[in-house]
Amino acid sequence: MTRPAGYAELLDRYSVRAVPNWHRSVLSEGGIRRTDSSAGEVVETYPAAYWPGESPGDHLEFALKYDGLNLGLLAILLPAIGAEEVTRYVGSKPNGKYARRIWYFYEMLTGDRLPLSDLTQGNYVDLLDGDEHFTSDRGEPIRRQRVNNNLLGDISFCPTVRRTAIITNFISQDLAARCRKLISSYSPELLRRALSYLYTKEMKSSFEIENIKPDASRTERFISLLRVALKEDLCTKPLLIDLQNQIVDPRFKDDDYRNSQNYVGQTVSAGKERVHYVCPKPEHVSALMAGLISAHGRMERGGIHPVVQAAIVGYGFVFAHPFEDGNGRIHRLLIHNILSRRGFVPDGVIFPVSAAMLKQPAAYDASLEAFSRPLLALVEYTLDDQGRMTVHNDPGVWYRYPDMTVQVESLFDFVERTIETELVEELEFLANYDETKRSVQAIVDMPDRDIDLFIRFCLQNNGRLSQRKREPHFQLLTDDEIQRLERAVAEGYKQRDDGPAES
Numbered sequence: 001m002t003r004p005a006g007y008a009e010l011l012d013r014y015s016v017r018a019v020p021n022w023h024r025s026v027l028s029e030g031g032i033r034r035t036d037s038s039a040g041e042v043v044e045t046y047p048a049a050y051w052p053g054e055s056p057g058d059h060l061e062f063a064l065k066y067d068g069l070n071l072g073l074l075a076i077l078l079p080a081i082g083a084e085e086v087t088r089y090v091g092s093k094p095n096g097k098y099a100r101r102i103w104y105f106y107e108m109l110t111g112d113r114l115p116l117s118d119l120t121q122g123n124y125v126d127l128l129d130g131d132e133h134f135t136s137d138r139g140e141p142i143r144r145q146r147v148n149n150n151l152l153g154d155i156s157f158c159p160t161v162r163r164t165a166i167i168t169n170f171i172s173q174d175l176a177a178r179c180r181k182l183i184s185s186y187s188p189e190l191l192r193r194a195l196s197y198l199y200t201k202e203m204k205s206s207f208e209i210e211n212i213k214p215d216a217s218r219t220e221r222f223i224s225l226l227r228v229a230l231k232e233d234l235c236t237k238p239l240l241i242d243l244q245n246q247i248v249d250p251r252f253k254d255d256d257y258r259n260s261q262n263y264v265g266q267t268v269s270a271g272k273e274r275v276h277y278v279c280p281k282p283e284h285v286s287a288l289m290a291g292l293i294s295a296h297g298r299m300e301r302g303g304i305h306p307v308v309q310a311a312i313v314g315y316g317f318v319f320a321h322p323f324e325d326g327n328g329r330i331h332r333l334l335i336h337n338i339l340s341r342r343g344f345v346p347d348g349v350i351f352p353v354s355a356a357m358l359k360q361p362a363a364y365d366a367s368l369e370a371f372s373r374p375l376l377a378l379v380e381y382t383l384d385d386q387g388r389m390t391v392h393n394d395p396g397v398w399y400r401y402p403d404m405t406v407q408v409e410s411l412f413d414f415v416e417r418t419i420e421t422e423l424v425e426e427l428e429f430l431a432n433y434d435e436t437k438r439s440v441q442a443i444v445d446m447p448d449r450d451i452d453l454f455i456r457f458c459l460q461n462n463g464r465l466s467q468r469k470r471e472p473h474f475q476l477l478t479d480d481e482i483q484r485l486e487r488a489v490a491e492g493y494k495q496r497d498d499g500p501a502e503s
Contacts, residue, residue, distance in 0.1 A: 002026040002045065005052060006063035007073050013056070014080040019374045019398050022162070022405070023067045027051055040370065040406070056081045057089025061098040069128060071158055071401035075109045078102075087114050097125040100145040107144075108155060118144045126150050134161045136302030152299055152312065156291025159312050159404045167405070170412040171305060176344045179419045183346045186427050190434065191349075194426050198350045199223045201426070205354035206332050209364070221246050222329070226350055229337040235296045235313060237289065240322070243333065247326040257285045257322040261389045263381075264321075264372075273387055277372040278379045279321035280399045281391055288399055292316045296338075306342035310335045311411040312404050319371055319399060332357070335411065352426075356417040367410035371402060436492025443484050444477065458489040 004012055006025040011018055023042045027050055034045040044066070052062040060081075063070075078086065083106075090103045100119070104127065107113055126148045128135045139148035151158050161167075183191060203222045207214050214222065225246060228234075234243060237257075245253040264277040280288055292313065299309040318331035332354050345351045357364040380393040433455065440451050450473070457469045464486055465474065474482070 002028045005046070005050070006059055006067045007070065007077075008067075009059050010056060010063070010077050010081070011073075014077065016076055016080060017378055018073055018076060019378065021067055021070050021073060022403060025062070025066050055089065056085050057092070057099075057102070060089070060102050061096075064098050064101060068132065068162065069160055070403065071105070071109070071160065072397045072403075074105050075397040075401060078106045079110055083110075083112060083114055087116060090114065090116060094119065095122050100125060100147055101127055104142060104145045104147050104149075119146045122146050124148050128160075132163055134163065134304055134308050136298055136304065138298075138302045150302075152302075152304065153291055153295035154298075155400075156287045157295050157316065157400055158291070159295065159316065159402050161308055161312065161408050162403070162405045164405060164409065166409045167308075167412060170307070170409075170416065173416075175307075175412075175415055175419060179344075179349075179351075179423070180346050182419060182423060182427070183349060186431065190427070190430050194430050195348070195350060197426055197430070198352050198423075199226055201422070202226060202336075202350055202352040202354050205352065205358045206329050209332075209354060209358050209361075210328050218247070218249075225333060226336065229333055230340040230348065230350070232337075233341060234334060234337045235293055237293065240289075240317075240330065243330050244323045244326045247329050248323075249325075252325045254323050254325075257289060258282055258324050260324075261391060262321060262324060263389050273383060275376070275381070275383075275389075277321075277368075278376060278381055278389070278391060278395075280319075280396065281394075284396050284399065285320060285322050288320050289322050291400065292320060300342070306339055306344040307412050307415055308408050309342065310338040310344075311408040313338060314411070315367070315371070315404060315407040316402070318368070319402065339415075351415075351418055352422045353411075353414050353418045355422045356414045359421075360414070360417065363410065363413065367407050370406040371404075432492050436489055439488040439492060440485055443488060444481055450474070454485060455489055455492075458486060459493065463490045463493075 003009070004024070004026050007021050008024050008026065010016075020041060022040065023044065025044050025046060027046050027048055029048055031047045031049075032045075033047060036043045036045075046066075050062075052058040060077075063073075086102065086106050090099045093099045094116070103114060103116065124141055124146050126135065126139060128150050130150070134152065135150040136152060137150075139150035141147075142149055152161070153159060186194070200223065203214075203219060203226065206222070225243065232239070234240065241254065241256065259282050261282055262279045263275050264279070265273045265275040267273055295316075296309070296313050299312065314331045314335040317334055318327050321327050323330075335353060336351060339345050339351055339353075340349075375395065375398050378393075378398070379391060379395050381389050381391045383389050436455055437451055440446070440454065446454070453473055454465065457465055457473075461469075465482060470477075470482070477485070
């Protein structure tokens with residue numbers, strides 16, 4: 001026999017439908033504490049002695065203590081509980097750290113002031129425990145409740161990110177230092193040549209994720225934007241609009257954030273759409289984007305880890321979906337922008353993170369669906385016969401107060417793959433090419449263009465030059481020369497097949 005506690009009990013009591021919290025608490029009659037994890041949810045069973053009491057305030061305190069901060073749930077539960085009950089609870093323990101936090105969150109999330117006098121004594125407490133969550137190191141002291149506001153955002157957009165073992169492990173690896181060490185092991189000339197390939201690779205990957213084949217003009221514009229993304233802060237409304245204008249087909253430029261309801265879906269049959277994600281209502285987009293831009297600045301000033309900031313801003317942008325087209329490419333461009341400007345990547349180096357996402361489509365989709373799938377079950381919408389959507393309820397709190405832990409974990413994984421695979425492959429390929437070219441020239445002193453062709457044709461054909469390619473391009477070479485050249489290519493790229501050599 002078990003009974004829910006914390007958020008779970010309050011959701012049941014007030015019959016609230018919500019995006020599930022990552023942690024669910026239940027109490028049993030036994031004396032053993034047990035933790036079970038499944039499909040991203042942790043269910044923790046506590047002994048009966050942990051029962052907090054019957055009042056809503058008791059369960060709010062239990063939730064903050066054991067279930068963690070979930071602003072989306074608080075934004076729905078606190079108005080349902082009501083000012084009178086919250087006032088009674090806070091008044092019963094005005095100096096308690098959980099009571100002060102609940103007091104602050106009530107006034108922040110509802111906009112209503114409780115009939116309580118400002119506190120005049122006692123130490124300040126942080127709204128968020130820095131051992132459990134990522135927090136700003138520039139907390140704002142709030143005199144009324146004597147709390148330090150160290151949240152990552154404000155009422156318009158305030159994400160939370162938990163300090164999970166996965167994220168902590170990634171941070172301990174110092175991926176930025178690993179990237180710098182990798183880059184420094186190659187000559188400046190080789191690195192310069194590699195960068196031109198990396199720009200093209202990132203551009204192609206970002207478009208290919210969305211199954212788009214850009215023309216030469218859009219290709220060049222996107223590569224130019226990648227170069228700009230290494231220096232200038234792109235997270236402002238005018239620059240985001242300018243980015244959208246440069247990325248999309250000129251006929252679909254936006255001069256402001258969207259004013260219509262959009263969604264992400266696919267056509268499954270004539271006149272039938274399968275909806276994967278419902279975007280925020282158009283009337284909410286401006287405030288949501290202002291909050292995102294504000295949080296971006298707050299995190300940068302507050303010393304948040306660059307990958308955490310890049311994930312929050314990049315994924316936060318694509319979840320807001322402020323434009324009719326181009327959102328996905330801008331989302332990935334913002335990740336580049338933040339990692340570069342924050343010094344995570346060596347100066348001038350483009351980071352082909354889209355290539356890592358493209359090679360791991362299931363992982364990339366999962367990072368998006370971790371937010372979109374539970375939300376979809378709560379949104380009430382209809383589609384007309386032209387595919388236009390109308391949203392009938394108000395799911396706005398879930399866009400404003402997301403838990404973005406999964407997205408941060410995912411971006412760390414993509415970043416590690418980018419360093420260990422995408423960068424290594426490109427740099428090793430060029431290093432092997434240079435060595436192979438010297439070997440080829442020692443056998444036959446051909447023009448550079450012919451050497452390039454020979455190496456490329458061999459690599460495309462398992463190390464051998466096909467007869468079909470030999471006849472139009474290499475008729476002047478003898479059989480012996482062909483065999484020696486093929487061996488040179490095979491030897492030059494054996495290191496690549498076996499994996500990168502030790503530097």
